[in-house]
Amino acid sequence: MAQNHASSKKRRREAFNVDVKLVEIYEDLANEKDEIRLKAAQELVSRFLPENKPSDDQIQKALQRLFRGLCSSRKAARVGFSIALTEILSQIFSPSQTIGSEWSVSKALDIWESQSDASGSASGQEERDHHFGRLFGAEAVIKSSVLFHAKASFQEWTRVLTVIFDLAKKKPWLREECGWIMYRCISDLVAQKLDAKYVEAILDQLCANDLARTPEGVAIWLAAKDSFPKAKFPQNVWKYEDPLDSRDKSTLAKIMKESSDVEAQSEGGGAKASGVWNSKLHFAWDAVLSRIFASPQKKEKSKDKASKSSRTSFVDFWVEVVDNGLFAAASSEERKYWGFLLFIKTLNEAPQNFASLVFTKNLIRCLMNQLAVEDRYLHRMAVKAAKTIQGRVSKEPEFAAAAINGLMGPTGSVNFDQITKTKTVEKIVAEADAESLKQIVVLFERLIAAPGTEDIKAAASSRQNLANLLVSIVRSRASVKAEEDDFHDAIEAILSIFVRFAYFVDKGEGTQPPLTQATQELFRNRINSCLNSLIGARKDPANLPYAVVRKIRDAAKSAEYGKFIIEMDETVRDAIDGAFKALKKLASKEKHSEKEISGVQAFKLLYSMTILQVYNGDGDAVSMLEELQFCYDKFMGKKSKDDTSDASDALVEILLSFASKPSQLFRRMSEQVFGAFADQVTADGLQSLISILEVKETLAGQQEMFEQQDDDEDEEMVDVDDDDEEDSDVEVVDAKDEGSSDEDSDEGNGSEGSDEDDENDDELAVFDAKLAEALGTHRADLDLNEDSEGSDADMDDDEMEALDDQIVKVFRARNKATSKKKDKKDAKENMVNFKNRVLDLLEIYVKKCHSNILALDLLLPLLKLSRKSSVKQISGKANAVLREYTKLCKGSAIPVVESAEPVWELLKDVHKEASYSGPPAHASSCSQASLLLAKVLVAHDKGAISGIVDVYASTRKEQLLSKKCHVQPSFFTEWNNWCVSMGKQLKN
Known part of the structure; x- marks a missing residue:
C-alpha cells in the first residue's frame, strides 16, 4: 500500500510539472494541416527569442525533442519539426543570443547524430525512419546557416557532409535526396558569399564516395562550375573536365539513365545505381537542361575557345542522352516513362528553338506505338505527351510548323494520325498561324510528291490523308477575308498543290511513286471540296475558282508541273x-x-x-x-x-x-x-x-x-472514295x-416499304x-406428286x-x-x-x-408538289418556300397586278387544290396561298372582297355537298380570322 501510495504521489508530481502547452505545440507540429503546423512552429520559436532568455536545459530538451521528432513515421511530422528546428537553430546561434559557455554547434550536431542513430532500431521501418530523420536534420542544420557562423568551425561543416554522403553511399534509395540537399546548398553558399572551400569540400566528398559519376554528381558539379568557377575541382573525374563535353556525351547518357555500365568505366569501380525507380523526373535533368539552354550566352563570354567548341549542343545531348538513351529500343518501360516526362517538360518549358528539336526518331516511334494501343503500358503518358504538343501550339501558334515537321517529317510518319488513331496532326494544323501554315503546306506538297514508300497502294493512302489535311486547312480558314494576305496566300498555295497533282504528270523523278489515275481523280474532287467551302463563306466567291482555272491554264502552257493530262x-x-x-x-x-x-x-x-x-x-x-x-x-x-x-x-x-x-x-x-x-x-x-x-x-x-x-451511258460524276x-x-x-422524323412518318411510307419487301419476295419466287x-427440280418446301423417276439419271454432254x-x-x-x-x-x-x-x-x-407578279405562278405548282410528292423532304420544302413567300408579301410588298382576271382564275384553282386530300401541311399552304391572292385582289380593287367571299362560299358549299371535296376546317378558320382583320381595315 505504501509503495502504491508513493507511486501515485510521484505520478501527481510529474503531472504537475508537465508543460501542457508545450505538449500541444509538439503535437500540432505533426498535424496534417499546414496552417496548424506553422502556427505551432511560430509559438515554439517565440520561446527562444533573445528577450525570453532560454536556458541551456531548455535548448537541449527542445533540440532533442525536435531531432527525435524528425524520425517519426508521419510525413507531416518531418515537415513541421524541420521548420521549427531550422528557425530555433537560427535563433539560439544568432549573434544577439546569449547561451551558456558549454553550449555550441558541435553539441547540437551531437544531439542530431545521437537522436537519429538507427543502430538500435527494432524493425526495418524504424531504421528507415531514423535515416530519413538524420537526413532531414542535416537539411535543417544547413538551412539554419549555423555552420557558416563565426561560432562554427569548418570541421563541423565537413562533419555534416560526411554524414550526408555516407547516407547517400550506403542507402541508394536516399541518394537522390542527399544529392538534392547538396545541390540546393550550393546556391545558399553563393547567397552568403562564402569561401570556395565550402563547395570544394562538397566536391571532395562527392569523389571520395564515388558519387561524382551519378546524376546527383553531374548536377552538383554543374552547379559548382556555375557558382564557383574559380574553385579547385578534383582532377581525373571527367575525361575532359566537364560532364557536358560533347566528346563524353555517351558517358553522360549512361549516367543520366543510371546505367550500371558506368561502373566499368571508372577506374576505382563506382557507386551503384540507386536501385529505386522514381516516377518523378530526377532533379539532375533540370541542372543539365538549364546549363544547355544557357550555353549560347555562356559561349559568348567564355575565353576558353576549346571549351566553347566542345560543349555539348542541345541536339547532340537530346539525340545521345534521350533518344538513343532513354528511348532506345532495348530501354525499359520505366526509362521510356522518364523519357516522356522529359519530353513533356521540355515542350512546356524550353525556348521554342530548343523545343522544336525534341521530335527525334526513337521518341516519335515510341510515341506512335504507345498511342496506337490503349492497353499498352505507356499509353496514358503518350496521350499526355500528344496533348502537350497541342497545348504548346495553342499558346504559340508559330510552333505548329516545327510540331508537324517533327510528327510527319523524316523522324515521324506521313500517316501519324491514322497510325495513332488520334487527331493530333489535324488539331495542330487547325491552330497554326499564317507563317507556320506556309511551311506546313510546303512540307505536305513535298510529302505528296514523295510519301516515303515505293508501294503504290501505301503511297495512294498517304496522299489521300495529306489531301484531307489540306482540305481541313481550307475549311478552317474559308471565311478569312481576301485582304488578310497571309492566310489567303496559304489557301491559294493549297489549291495550286491540288492543281499540280490533279492535272499534271511529272516526267522526272520528283514524284515517286507516280500518282495513279484514282489519286489524281481524288485530287480533282478535293479541289471541288475546297471551292465548296470557299464559295459559301467569302464575299468574293469567284476569285479563288478563277485562280484555280488560271493556274491550270498557265501550268499547261509552261509545263512547270509536267505533262497536262x-x-x-x-x-x-x-x-x-x-x-x-x-x-x-x-x-x-x-x-x-x-x-x-x-x-x-x-x-x-x-x-x-x-x-x-x-x-x-x-x-x-x-x-x-x-x-x-x-x-x-x-x-x-x-x-x-x-x-x-x-x-x-x-x-x-x-x-x-x-x-x-x-x-x-x-x-x-x-x-x-x-x-x-x-x-x-x-x-x-x-x-x-x-x-x-x-x-x-x-x-x-x-x-x-x-x-x-x-442503254448504258457514261457517268458524269467521278466516283468518290466510299x-x-x-x-x-x-x-x-x-x-x-x-429530313423527316419518326413522328412525321405515315402509313404510306410503311406500306411502301412492305410493298418493296413483297416485291422482293415475288421476284425471289419467280x-x-x-x-x-x-x-428439272423443285424447292425443298414444295411437295410434287409427279413421278420424279429418272430425275437422277446421268446426263450426257449435250444435255x-x-x-x-x-x-x-x-x-x-x-x-x-x-x-x-x-x-x-x-x-x-x-x-x-x-x-x-x-x-x-x-x-x-x-x-x-416576292413583290414581282411572276412569283404568283409558283403558288399552284408548289401546292401540287406538296401534295403529290412521295418524299417528305420535297413536300416539306415546297411548303417552306410557300410559307416564306406568303410571309414576305405584306404591306407595300404585295404584288401589284394590271389585270385581275388571271388572279381570279388562280384563286379558284387554289381552292380546287384545297379540296384534294393531302398532308396537314398542304391544307395550311392552300389557305395561305388563297389569302395571299385575296390580298392581291383587294389591293387591286377593294370591291373584290365580294367576289372573294363568293369563291369561299362556293368552296364551303362544295365541302358540304360533295364527297370528293376534302377541304380542311382550318382553311375556313384562317379565312374567318382574315375577314375580321380585313373588316377593321375596310371600316377605317
Whole structure:
C-alpha cells in the first residue's frame, strides 16, 4: 500500500510539472494541416527569442525533442519539426543570443547524430525512419546557416557532409535526396558569399564516395562550375573536365539513365545505381537542361575557345542522352516513362528553338506505338505527351510548323494520325498561324510528291490523308477575308498543290511513286471540296475558282508541273480561250465598277466553274461556254441594253445543268449566280424551274427530264472514295425519307416499304421457279406428286451443255431485273436531289422577287408538289418556300397586278387544290396561298372582297355537298380570322 501510495504521489508530481502547452505545440507540429503546423512552429520559436532568455536545459530538451521528432513515421511530422528546428537553430546561434559557455554547434550536431542513430532500431521501418530523420536534420542544420557562423568551425561543416554522403553511399534509395540537399546548398553558399572551400569540400566528398559519376554528381558539379568557377575541382573525374563535353556525351547518357555500365568505366569501380525507380523526373535533368539552354550566352563570354567548341549542343545531348538513351529500343518501360516526362517538360518549358528539336526518331516511334494501343503500358503518358504538343501550339501558334515537321517529317510518319488513331496532326494544323501554315503546306506538297514508300497502294493512302489535311486547312480558314494576305496566300498555295497533282504528270523523278489515275481523280474532287467551302463563306466567291482555272491554264502552257493530262481538240481550246477573254474583261469591270459587282462576280464564278468542268472532261461544258458567251454579251457586253429575256432563259438552263449534279459545290455556285440575276428571270425561265417540279420522281421521270435512253451511258460524276465521304462535296440524298422524323412518318411510307419487301419476295419466287424449271427440280418446301423417276439419271454432254445454257439465261434475267431495280432507285435519288436544288433556287427567288407578279405562278405548282410528292423532304420544302413567300408579301410588298382576271382564275384553282386530300401541311399552304391572292385582289380593287367571299362560299358549299371535296376546317378558320382583320381595315 505504501509503495502504491508513493507511486501515485510521484505520478501527481510529474503531472504537475508537465508543460501542457508545450505538449500541444509538439503535437500540432505533426498535424496534417499546414496552417496548424506553422502556427505551432511560430509559438515554439517565440520561446527562444533573445528577450525570453532560454536556458541551456531548455535548448537541449527542445533540440532533442525536435531531432527525435524528425524520425517519426508521419510525413507531416518531418515537415513541421524541420521548420521549427531550422528557425530555433537560427535563433539560439544568432549573434544577439546569449547561451551558456558549454553550449555550441558541435553539441547540437551531437544531439542530431545521437537522436537519429538507427543502430538500435527494432524493425526495418524504424531504421528507415531514423535515416530519413538524420537526413532531414542535416537539411535543417544547413538551412539554419549555423555552420557558416563565426561560432562554427569548418570541421563541423565537413562533419555534416560526411554524414550526408555516407547516407547517400550506403542507402541508394536516399541518394537522390542527399544529392538534392547538396545541390540546393550550393546556391545558399553563393547567397552568403562564402569561401570556395565550402563547395570544394562538397566536391571532395562527392569523389571520395564515388558519387561524382551519378546524376546527383553531374548536377552538383554543374552547379559548382556555375557558382564557383574559380574553385579547385578534383582532377581525373571527367575525361575532359566537364560532364557536358560533347566528346563524353555517351558517358553522360549512361549516367543520366543510371546505367550500371558506368561502373566499368571508372577506374576505382563506382557507386551503384540507386536501385529505386522514381516516377518523378530526377532533379539532375533540370541542372543539365538549364546549363544547355544557357550555353549560347555562356559561349559568348567564355575565353576558353576549346571549351566553347566542345560543349555539348542541345541536339547532340537530346539525340545521345534521350533518344538513343532513354528511348532506345532495348530501354525499359520505366526509362521510356522518364523519357516522356522529359519530353513533356521540355515542350512546356524550353525556348521554342530548343523545343522544336525534341521530335527525334526513337521518341516519335515510341510515341506512335504507345498511342496506337490503349492497353499498352505507356499509353496514358503518350496521350499526355500528344496533348502537350497541342497545348504548346495553342499558346504559340508559330510552333505548329516545327510540331508537324517533327510528327510527319523524316523522324515521324506521313500517316501519324491514322497510325495513332488520334487527331493530333489535324488539331495542330487547325491552330497554326499564317507563317507556320506556309511551311506546313510546303512540307505536305513535298510529302505528296514523295510519301516515303515505293508501294503504290501505301503511297495512294498517304496522299489521300495529306489531301484531307489540306482540305481541313481550307475549311478552317474559308471565311478569312481576301485582304488578310497571309492566310489567303496559304489557301491559294493549297489549291495550286491540288492543281499540280490533279492535272499534271511529272516526267522526272520528283514524284515517286507516280500518282495513279484514282489519286489524281481524288485530287480533282478535293479541289471541288475546297471551292465548296470557299464559295459559301467569302464575299468574293469567284476569285479563288478563277485562280484555280488560271493556274491550270498557265501550268499547261509552261509545263512547270509536267505533262497536262487533259486532251483537248481545237474546238475546246478555242472555247476556253474565249472564256478567258471574257474573264479578263470581267476582271477589268470589277476594278472600275462597284454597281455591277454582284453580276460581275456571278459571271466570273460561272465562267470559272464551267472551265473547270471542261478540264474535268465534261463534254456538255463546252457548249455551256458558248451559251455563257451569249448571256455575257446580253448582260455585261456592249449589247447589255438590248432585251435580255433570251439570255435570262439561257442562264437559267445553264444553272439547272449545274444544279442537276449531286454536288454541294455546284449547288452553292448555282445559288450564288441565281441570286445575282433572280430579278431578271423571265416567265419562261421561271417555267423551266416549275417544269422540273412537275416531273415524277421515277426512272420515267428522269428519262423525260434528261432525255435518257435505257442503254448504258457514261457517268458524269467521278466516283468518290466510299470511306472518305466526309471530305467529298457530293450530296447523298435518301429518296425515301430524308429530313423527316419518326413522328412525321405515315402509313404510306410503311406500306411502301412492305410493298418493296413483297416485291422482293415475288421476284425471289419467280427466280426460284425458273431455276427449278431449268434444273428439272423443285424447292425443298414444295411437295410434287409427279413421278420424279429418272430425275437422277446421268446426263450426257449435250444435255449438260443445254442445261448450262438454261441456267445462264436464268441468272442473266435475274441480274437484269436487279440492275433495273437499282436504276429505279438511283433515278429516284437523282430526281429528289434535282428537285431539292430547284426548290433552293425558288426560295432565293421569292426572297428577292416576292413583290414581282411572276412569283404568283409558283403558288399552284408548289401546292401540287406538296401534295403529290412521295418524299417528305420535297413536300416539306415546297411548303417552306410557300410559307416564306406568303410571309414576305405584306404591306407595300404585295404584288401589284394590271389585270385581275388571271388572279381570279388562280384563286379558284387554289381552292380546287384545297379540296384534294393531302398532308396537314398542304391544307395550311392552300389557305395561305388563297389569302395571299385575296390580298392581291383587294389591293387591286377593294370591291373584290365580294367576289372573294363568293369563291369561299362556293368552296364551303362544295365541302358540304360533295364527297370528293376534302377541304380542311382550318382553311375556313384562317379565312374567318382574315375577314375580321380585313373588316377593321375596310371600316377605317
